Amino acid sequence: MSQFSLFDDRLEPAEPGQPAAPPPAPAPLPVTSDERIELSPTEKRELLEALGQRAAGCERCALSRTRTHVVFGEGNPAAPLVLVGEGPGENEDATGRPFVGRAGKLLDEVLARNGMTRSHVYICNILKCRAAEMQNGRYLNRPPAAEEISSCQPWLEEQLGIIRPLVVLCVGGPSANTIIHKNFRISSERGRWFTNSPYAGWTMAVFHPAYILRLQGPAYQAALDTLIEDIGRARQKVVELRRQLKEEQASPPRSLFD
Numbered sequence: 001m002s003q004f005s006l007f008d009d010r011l012e013p014a015e016p017g018q019p020a021a022p023p024p025a026p027a028p029l030p031v032t033s034d035e036r037i038e039l040s041p042t043e044k045r046e047l048l049e050a051l052g053q054r055a056a057g058c059e060r061c062a063l064s065r066t067r068t069h070v071v072f073g074e075g076n077p078a079a080p081l082v083l084v085g086e087g088p089g090e091n092e093d094a095t096g097r098p099f100v101g102r103a104g105k106l107l108d109e110v111l112a113r114n115g116m117t118r119s120h121v122y123i124c125n126i127l128k129c130r131a132a133e134m135q136n137g138r139y140l141n142r143p144p145a146a147e148e149i150s151s152c153q154p155w156l157e158e159q160l161g162i163i164r165p166l167v168v169l170c171v172g173g174p175s176a177n178t179i180i181h182k183n184f185r186i187s188s189e190r191g192r193w194f195t196n197s198p199y200a201g202w203t204m205a206v207f208h209p210a211y212i213l214r215l216q217g218p219a220y221q222a223a224l225d226t227l228i229e230d231i232g233r234a235r236q237k238v239v240e241l242r243r244q245l246k247e248e249q250a251s252p253p254r255s256l257f258d
C-alpha cells in the first residue's frame with residue numbers, strides 16, 4: 001500500500017498493481033531549497049534514523065544534562081502530514097517516544113476518529129529533550145527557555161527537510177510560536193491556515209491534548225470536538241493539495257520555445 005493511500009481514499013482509489021505515486025513536492029524548506037530529486041520513503045527513513053542517532057548525542061543546550069532520552073520523533077518518514085508539539089514531558093523522557101501518557105492516548109483517539117493512526121503521520125516536537133527543574137527532590141516540567149528552543153531548531157529543520165510534508169500541524173501555542181509566527185495566539189488564531197512558514201507550505205495550529213485534558217464538562221467536549229474537526233480539516237487539506245499536484249503534473253506548463 002502506498003504511504004499516501006489513506007489520503008487518496010476519498011479521491012482516486014489506487015488501481016491494483018499500480019506503482020506508488022512519487023511523494024509530491026511541497027513549498028521549499030530552508031534546508032532543501034535546492035532543486036534536488038525527491039527522496040524515496042526508504043531513503044527518508046534511513047536519513048531520519050541517521051539524524052536521530054546524531055541527535056541522541058546532542059549537547060547543544062543544558063537540557064542534555066537532565067534528560068533521560070532525546071525524544072526525536074516517530075511515524076511515517078514520508079508522511080504528508082506532520083504533527084509538531086512543544087517538547088517531551090516525564091513519560092516521553094522516560095520512554096523516548098513523543099506523545100505518550102494521557103495526552104498521547106487522547107491524540108491517538110483523535111487520529112482514529114479521522115481514520116488515521118501514527119503510522120499514517122509523523123509526530124515530533126520543537127524541543128527534543130525534556131525541560132524540567134528540580135523541586136523538592138524530583139524533576140518537574142517547566143516552560144523551555146527561548147535559547148533552548150533556538151538551539152534545537154536545526155534538528156527540526158533537518159527533520160522536516162527530509163520528510164517534506166505538505167501540511168504541518170502545530171500542536172499547542174508554543175509550537176505555533178516557533179513554526180508560524182512568534183506572536184501566535186492560540187485563542188484567536190487556532191484553526192487558521194498559514195502559508196508563510198519556512199517549515200511547510202501549509203501550517204495550522206490545533207489545541208494540545210494536554211490542554212483539553214485540563215478542561216471539564218461541556219468545555220472539555222467542545223475543545224475535543226474542535227481538535228477532531230481541525231485534524232480532519234488537515235487530512236482534507238492534504239487530499240486537496242495532492243489532487244492539485246496531480247492535476248499540475250498531468251498538464252505541465254507549455255515550454256517557452258514550443
Ligand code: SF4
Nearest residue numbers: 058060061128129152
Ligand atoms: S533540547 Fe535539542 S538542542 Fe538541547 S540538548 Fe536536546 S536535542 Fe540538543
